[in-house]
Amino acid sequence: MLNEKPTLKSTGKAFLYLLPMLLITVTFNIYPIIKSFMMSFYTKYDFFTDKVSKIGWDNFTYIFNDPDFHIAVKNTLIFVVGVVPLTVIISLVIALLLNRIKWLSGLFRTVYFLPFVTSTVAIAQVWHWIYNSDYGLLNYFLSLFGVNPISWLESPKYAMLSLIIMSIWKNLGFNIVLFLVGLNNINERYYQAAKIDGANSWHQFTNVTLPLLSPITFLVTINGVIGSFKAFDQIFALFNGNPGPSKSALTIVYYLYQKFYTEWKYGIAAASGVVLFFMILLVTVIQLSYSKKHVHY
Amino acid sequence: MKVKIAMVLRYVILILGGIIMLMPFLWMLSTSLKTQPETVKIPPIWIPKQLQFSNYIDAFKAAPFAQYFLNSVFVTTVTTVGQLFTSILAAFAFSRLNFYGKNIIFVIFLGTMMVPVEMLIIPNFVTLSKLHLVNTYAALIVPWLASFFTVFTLRQNFQSVPDQLYYAAKIDGASDWHYLWHVLVPISKSTITAVTVLQVIGSWNSFMWPLIVTNSENLRTLPVGLQAFTGDAGTNYAQLMAASTFVILPMVILYLFLQKYIIAGISKTGLKG
Numbered sequence: 001m002l003n004e005k006p007t008l009k010s011t012g013k014a015f016l017y018l019l020p021m022l023l024i025t026v027t028f029n030i031y032p033i034i035k036s037f038m039m040s041f042y043t044k045y046d047f048f049t050d051k052v053s054k055i056g057w058d059n060f061t062y063i064f065n066d067p068d069f070h071i072a073v074k075n076t077l078i079f080v081v082g083v084v085p086l087t088v089i090i091s092l093v094i095a096l097l098l099n100r101i102k103w104l105s106g107l108f109r110t111v112y113f114l115p116f117v118t119s120t121v122a123i124a125q126v127w128h129w130i131y132n133s134d135y136g137l138l139n140y141f142l143s144l145f146g147v148n149p150i151s152w153l154e155s156p157k158y159a160m161l162s163l164i165i166m167s168i169w170k171n172l173g174f175n176i177v178l179f180l181v182g183l184n185n186i187n188e189r190y191y192q193a194a195k196i197d198g199a200n201s202w203h204q205f206t207n208v209t210l211p212l213l214s215p216i217t218f219l220v221t222i223n224g225v226i227g228s229f230k231a232f233d234q235i236f237a238l239f240n241g242n243p244g245p246s247k248s249a250l251t252i253v254y255y256l257y258q259k260f261y262t263e264w265k266y267g268i269a270a271a272s273g274v275v276l277f278f279m280i281l282l283v284t285v286i287q288l289s290y291s292k293k294h295v296h297y
Numbered sequence: 298m299k300v301k302i303a304m305v306l307r308y309v310i311l312i313l314g315g316i317i318m319l320m321p322f323l324w325m326l327s328t329s330l331k332t333q334p335e336t337v338k339i340p341p342i343w344i345p346k347q348l349q350f351s352n353y354i355d356a357f358k359a360a361p362f363a364q365y366f367l368n369s370v371f372v373t374t375v376t377t378v379g380q381l382f383t384s385i386l387a388a389f390a391f392s393r394l395n396f397y398g399k400n401i402i403f404v405i406f407l408g409t410m411m412v413p414v415e416m417l418i419i420p421n422f423v424t425l426s427k428l429h430l431v432n433t434y435a436a437l438i439v440p441w442l443a444s445f446f447t448v449f450t451l452r453q454n455f456q457s458v459p460d461q462l463y464y465a466a467k468i469d470g471a472s473d474w475h476y477l478w479h480v481l482v483p484i485s486k487s488t489i490t491a492v493t494v495l496q497v498i499g500s501w502n503s504f505m506w507p508l509i510v511t512n513s514e515n516l517r518t519l520p521v522g523l524q525a526f527t528g529d530a531g532t533n534y535a536q537l538m539a540a541s542t543f544v545i546l547p548m549v550i551l552y553l554f555l556q557k558y559i560i561a562g563i564s565k566t567g568l569k570g
Binding site for chain 2: 004005006008010011013014015017018020021022023024025027028029030031032033035036039047050093094097098100101104108109110111112113114115117118119120121122123125126127128129130132134135137140169172173174177178181226229230232233236237240241253256257260261266269270273274276277280281284
């Protein structure tokens with residue numbers, strides 16, 4: 001009864017409905033957010049007894065002076081820049097093409113979306129095999145054009161590129177679906193009006209499609225940036241539990257994992273998580289304010 | 298004429314792109330059915346002389362994939378059903394009931410959706426070890442029994458159901474509980490299916506959390522088991538590809554059957570960010 005004022009009775013009832021969800025989310029979502037921030041200041045911490053004997057900024061000082069963390073931040077940014085723009089452009093092109101055909105368009109959509117539902121770990125094994133420097137499919141294909149074998153996964157020069165190619169391949173379908181929804185939502189009348197005004201297809205694209213699609217483009221970009229900031233599974237699987245040759249694919253989340261899981265440095269791991277949080281927050285804020293000015297709704 | 302060329306060009310690009318998208322899957326299947334010498338043939342062969350289905354059997358013998366499979370099925374099922382249950386109840390409260398603190402709670406939860414889950418792994422691990430739950434099925438399941446994202450999606454859907462249905466049910470003497478399960482849930486079937494399928498896929502493929510909270514072999518889910526298997530398989534790519542196929546196949550089948558719901562789910566939830 002939405003128009004009624006809340007009463008004690010209705011509040012009690014509502015909380016009964018909310019209780020199971022609240023129990024879990026408070027324990028495993030809300031409390032750990034606060035705890036993470038606190039842990040990032042624990043400099044002397046006994047994990048077994050959960051006793052904190054010293055707090056301070058040392059964890060942050062440590063990571064800001066840790067060359068590995070610098071590599072991790074740099075690699076994460078390279079990964080974002082390598083994956084996001086290309087994924088957005090390719091998926092937009094594919095969506096535009098799919099939108100203009102009728103015959104087989106369902107089949108194409110199925111095919112392009114397929115990688116999205118597959119286990120990252122399993123498909124990374126397949127890419128590992130494709131990238132194999134001696135017998136891999138990719139080097140064989142390149143050899144047809146006279147390219148010498150490339151150590152895709154063993155050379156620090158190519159490791160990040162291999163990771164980026166696989167990630168773009170995996171993410172395309174998701175963005176294509178969103179772009180197709182956006183294209184469907186554009187009213188046909190805009191194109192008719194543009195045609196009457198004598199706009200050719202390029203002008204229709206730049207003056208009708210792109211501006212009206214900008215909310216989706218914006219959303220797909222945000223999703224992509226945030227998702228890429230959190231890259232872990234694909235790295236762990238592609239490089240068999242290593243962050244790439246000479247740490248060439250060490251990202252922030254991988255750094256967090258290493259500090260936490262293999263080195264048991266909880267405070268430092270938490271501090272790197274806090275940095276990740278603020279990076280994501282910053283990007284979200286920048287993009288939101290940018291979109292207010294430039295995204296046409 | 299110009300129109301025709303453009304149409305042909307569209308198909309050429311889409312087909313070439315489609316081949317690239319499918320290539321890894323075909324290569325995986327092909328390799329999984331080869332003999333060891335065939336896997337390292339140059340130029341590569343796509344169709345093995347004799348299909349070596351024994352690779353699948355050998356992979357199953359080399360690692361307890363049947364156990365991994367059962368674990369994955371169990372964890373995915375319980376997580377999905379549990380999460381759906383808690384989310385349906387909460388979404389009902391947010392969409393239908395008025396209560397003190399509703400807006401504050403809602404805004405707090407929206408805020409938490411921005412926080413990367415990777416950051417929560419450390420305190421959650423500490424919590425679970427205090428409860429002596431690390432390396433149990435509970436550790437794989439309990440933290441995922443609620444998702445505000447699912448609550449949010451269902452709430453949007455519940456809100457679009459006309460009020461009249463609610464009042465009609467009330468006049469017929471139905472309780473809120475009855476209305477929720479016998480009217481609201483059946484009406485929202487397609488959204489619930491979409492959310493469910495997306496959750497199943499996410500749960501089945503999840504890796505980082507199961508990797509961290511389990512260390513005994515008999516608790517591994519398929520992705521974690523497969524990752525461990527890569528070490529043992531070494532360069533036996535035929536077996537490794539057979540095992541990968543086994544991990545990927547269930548979700549591909551699910552996708553082919555429920556494609557409509559998955560696409561609808563992504564269109565709905567993805568668009569909200």
